[in-house]
Amino acid sequence: MPLYDLLFKPENSLVVQSRHARMGVEAINGDGFGLGWYGAMGTPGIFRSTEPAWNDRNLLEIATQSVADRVFAHIRASTGTAIQQTNCHPFRHGRWLWMHNGAIADFHEVKRDLALAVLPSLFPDIEGSTDSELFFFLALTFGLEQDPPRAVAAAVGLIEEVGRRHGVQHPIQMTVATTDGETTWVFRYSSEGRSRSLFHTVDISTLREQYPDNPVIHELSDDARLVVSEPLGSLIGAWEEVPESTCLVLRGGRLASHDFSPTRARAMA
Amino acid sequence: MPLYDLLFKPENSLVVQSRHARMGVEAINGDGFGLGWYGAMGTPGIFRSTEPAWNDRNLLEIATQSVADRVFAHIRASTGTAIQQTNCHPFRHGRWLWMHNGAIADFHEVKRDLALAVLPSLFPDIEGSTDSELFFFLALTFGLEQDPPRAVAAAVGLIEEVGRRHGVQHPIQMTVATTDGETTWVFRYSSEGRSRSLFHTVDISTLREQYPDNPVIHELSDDARLVVSEPLGSLIGAWEEVPESTCLVLRGGRLASHDFSPTRARAMA
């Protein structure tokens, strides 16, 4: 479907949320944004900017012109690191995209230990300075491209272990989405058990029955699924909250939900 | 074809030209750039940035992911007006795109008189401060959407008349391209008779015979045509210079060439 219908049209669209998020820790997510989508090539494209999403004309243009089967979109509220494209989500590695809502606690303290755990051959490809990108590289180190749930569990396990070694009480909180262009994995977890909000849409055919006149729903294909930090609208019955400590797997319109818990990092060796 | 193959791949691609133009007045065209293309919607999209084309990552991403039937691309060397998106080409009005290489001489002197000639209902839509955008609005005022060669001739006639009234010897020099998405009109003209360079590709089937192994040519469809300020490569026989005082009309792979000369502005009344 047209990206415009996702990013701009809904009552509580991502661009609206960039100014007035309702559920986020920050009401304003004006420190850049990013889009990742699968277009003409095997590898996905990313369009990232340091401007607020609400006033970036190029975002509006690209959203208006583009149709994609699978799109990642992110708005950023910096937790202190620089406002620069290389700190904007989604991050990319080959065919893979990654975005993260949350934070590694006391990142300044644990950054070096985490960076050293990144596979030496991947280390030089770290371009930015955020916890989210480093988390991605840890997941890649632990085999994201082979077994995403296992790799994310190991990365989170390491982050918790390193954090606790530095005296951090609740080392991580996260919702994470990652995809290879075919399957998407989404995680909700935090050390404290109070993660950022996460929702997915219910089955589209169910929604169509409930709202026969809604044009956005009408245009969505049967296997369309949205996974969002906040519902984009107020349709009762359209959105289902993802529970804590969960991994969703989305593929071809099917959605499976699994428990998620970090594994001890030594599993890596 | 993929935009990447036009903008980045050729030996003398537009992005290469942004650093080292060979034929331009300015060797460096680093004051922003723009793309216009016809995508999912009736109206074209425009992607414009104030950064040099050579270091804008989003340009590379979009070019890599996008395929278009018709694309306008422009690199800018400011002649003094501000470096801002609204001064970047192409300009858009409804379905129409416009880009200009050249200058209205002594623009500061003639700007007000030209602005007053713009149709009052169009005037408030002028967003930038360049001569090129004002030229576009004059062409729209004179009926660009109905009869482009006639409208451009009238606009140039007015620019020359106003310039001469202000004592300007050579009021305009230009290559201009404009399109409604179906047909493209390209103009080469200057008051002095020494316009910026302009080339178009010869028939693709001829080129294919000459260069059976060239991959770019191989991928181009039979009716592909490039019109450029500088040849993108050094293939002998591929590029033909557009003569002074000419209007090219391109539609569905066919190319027609007509004489072009400005008309007296009173034709407007």
Add this chain to the structure above:
Amino acid sequence: MPLYDLLFKPENSLVVQSRHARMGVEAINGDGFGLGWYGAMGTPGIFRSTEPAWNDRNLLEIATQSVADRVFAHIRASTGTAIQQTNCHPFRHGRWLWMHNGAIADFHEVKRDLALAVLPSLFPDIEGSTDSELFFFLALTFGLEQDPPRAVAAAVGLIEEVGRRHGVQHPIQMTVATTDGETTWVFRYSSEGRSRSLFHTVDISTLREQYPDNPVIHELSDDARLVVSEPLGSLIGAWEEVPESTCLVLRGGRLASHDFSPTRARAMA
């Protein structure tokens, strides 16, 4: 005093207001910002950026390093015109600075008529597309450099006359500040009588008596005056609201308050 002490240190500093304005029409003023100050040269410097004030590192650097006798600072919430430096306040002409909080109603409808009223010799210097800059050029046209209150009264009179001719009920609302580097004039007015908020500090020596321990007040010289859209802190007795339809004149620590009302534009001829 150091600009940092004005822009960043106060509890409700301008940078804080850029994210969470309390009294403004818009809570977020993230569409660029600007500083104007009198430094080493006769003409003032202006530093303007399209980024939100809260995440522009250069603003923090410049504020930290700079000391100025007189500074204009502005955060912008666009009412629709482009996010570009030439639309950021303050605007400058020779020794004069100008900034505006408010709007010319239905600007799209009246823009051309107002632009035509600008002195032809000044017209080509208009660089942006905002109502605020055009308002400045109208004030210059009516003699801002000779008699600011009279020129602003005439400019507002014209804006109201043109607006009403186009059927606009309340053509303008404004707080405006302008200075030549020696004297500052500040205006609060709106056609409807419900202008944006405006405050000034009371006499510094009075404040010092009330708050002997407050470091910011301690550092301010006896003749320091702040004029702001919103109080920068919660000191009772520090801030006095400027009444509707008022022109303040500040010079050398002295502050005079006059009634302000627009004059009929024909006074211009």
Add this chain to the structure above:
Amino acid sequence: MPLYDLLFKPENSLVVQSRHARMGVEAINGDGFGLGWYGAMGTPGIFRSTEPAWNDRNLLEIATQSVADRVFAHIRASTGTAIQQTNCHPFRHGRWLWMHNGAIADFHEVKRDLALAVLPSLFPDIEGSTDSELFFFLALTFGLEQDPPRAVAAAVGLIEEVGRRHGVQHPIQMTVATTDGETTWVFRYSSEGRSRSLFHTVDISTLREQYPDNPVIHELSDDARLVVSEPLGSLIGAWEEVPESTCLVLRGGRLASHDFSPTRARAMA
């Protein structure tokens, strides 16, 4: 003196060099720029931007308004790392500034080993992704703040050792300038013995005698010294080339020249 007189006025000013460097590896240095200067505070200010120096209006404004005793200015031609403020020179740590012209060869290969050598307490403060910033952090690690020539010698020694371990023939080439605000140290060195160009001005009083009518020289104080990659003008006798493998020390108008050679990194332990 006014920064404008250094950055914009000279025939071959830094801003001119950003478009047309004569001696550099790259003729165009359009990938951002930076200024560092000591203003109102103990720590220096830095103003960095990703735009080309030649079209950044804020640079012109700040240069026009500012006077400084000591200023670092840099124009960047990226060797591949991202165009972002955190990759622009000068870099800052406390009172110290650092800028580098040159490159660590095969940086992608040696980056991790060099990053691991940075003092763990400093590591998290690395914000960008360039070789130049990492070089700065290595110098800090080896005691830049205590003994700059010794620290730079050790950092270069390590870079050469790590490079050679990875099979790099000529691991580094550099001109480096660093200051604590009182003394400035400048280095010219490369593993190959073919470093980037480096010049300093001769004694100002000598120049005044030779060019009694030159206004720039006239305004310079007796102890003014410029150290530059390229002479800013064509005055015969004004500029002296710094030899290979040299460390200059500038303090209060006095200039001392020492031999410079890297030390084996094990000196660090």
